[in-house]
Amino acid sequence: MTAPVQADSQLAQSTLLMKVRGMTMSYGSGTAENKILENLDLDVNTGEFISIVGPSGVGKTTLLRCLSGLLHPKAGTIEVGGAIIDGPHPDLAVVFQDYSRSLMPWMTTRENVAFPLQGKGMNKADRIRVAEENLAAVGLAGQGGKYPWEMSGGMQQRVAIARALAYNAKVLLMDEPFASVDAQTRFDLEDLVIKLKQEFGVTILLVTHDIDEALYLADKVVVIAEKPATVVDVIVTGFGEERDQVDTKADPRFGEARARILHRLRKN
Numbered sequence: 001m002t003a004p005v006q007a008d009s010q011l012a013q014s015t016l017l018m019k020v021r022g023m024t025m026s027y028g029s030g031t032a033e034n035k036i037l038e039n040l041d042l043d044v045n046t047g048e049f050i051s052i053v054g055p056s057g058v059g060k061t062t063l064l065r066c067l068s069g070l071l072h073p074k075a076g077t078i079e080v081g082g083a084i085i086d087g088p089h090p091d092l093a094v095v096f097q098d099y100s101r102s103l104m105p106w107m108t109t110r111e112n113v114a115f116p117l118q119g120k121g122m123n124k125a126d127r128i129r130v131a132e133e134n135l136a137a138v139g140l141a142g143q144g145g146k147y148p149w150e151m152s153g154g155m156q157q158r159v160a161i162a163r164a165l166a167y168n169a170k171v172l173l174m175d176e177p178f179a180s181v182d183a184q185t186r187f188d189l190e191d192l193v194i195k196l197k198q199e200f201g202v203t204i205l206l207v208t209h210d211i212d213e214a215l216y217l218a219d220k221v222v223v224i225a226e227k228p229a230t231v232v233d234v235i236v237t238g239f240g241e242e243r244d245q246v247d248t249k250a251d252p253r254f255g256e257a258r259a260r261i262l263h264r265l266r267k268n
């Protein structure tokens, strides 16, 4: 486990971890071509929490799938640690919105978390140990024997997060990970990822349509809009490491940033 002090020093260094330039993506071709993203640039520094916010249908999932290597952009480059990537990369792990489809129902929770570690050549005892450690980190100590379908939606999404953490990726890519749970569970999961970011020093890139969620979580909010979508605004939140669901959202800067984003999105 990485100590919080290390996460801070990583942040202070502000090294560029992920660099996206001129990313363009469309579905279909010829007269049926549907341009979704155009000329999109993005910088992600080590240890940063970046939220990408935009309306439903703007292309957030498409963007995240391109970044994760699951889709190939039509143009542009994605660099991780200075090297151009072209396909799924071990430094990147994805947490999808639909946890019910991302976990395998025939495997226990522990097996779900341990499964991707096979690709790292880890022996079975180590895989199980790492799975249990990461389940504990997301508040699921002792729950490894349960099947996903025996758990609530919020717990299943914790399992998906534990699996991404266990993989020891440098960047967690999260696609509206809390959109399918109730409000209180959503707040708990938001606070969990803030805690994990501090404890493990992991870099997080999260897409959401929820402006409050984007602001509450992030060091930097990237607003995407228009058709095809591109970056239309970037806001450095400046709320510091400590967040509180009531106090942070009552901060006048929170209200100002929310208004700025809403205005920007309503222009379209």
Ligand SMILES: Nc1ncnc2c1ncn2[C@@H]1O[C@H](COP(=O)(O)OP(=O)(O)O)[C@@H](O)[C@H]1O
Residues within 6 Å of the ligand: 027, 028, 034, 036, 054, 055, 056, 057, 058, 059, 060, 061, 062, 063
């Ligand atoms: N596999 C696909 N084939 C064709 N069109 C798609 C595909 N996936 C998404 N789209 C279209 O791309 C647009 C952006 O979708 P998406 O990236 O899912 O947006 P968001 O995640 O912001 O809601 C939508 O108009 C959607 O219909």
Ligand SMILES: [Mg+2]
Residues within 6 Å of the ligand: 060, 061, 062, 176
């Ligand atoms: Mg989506």
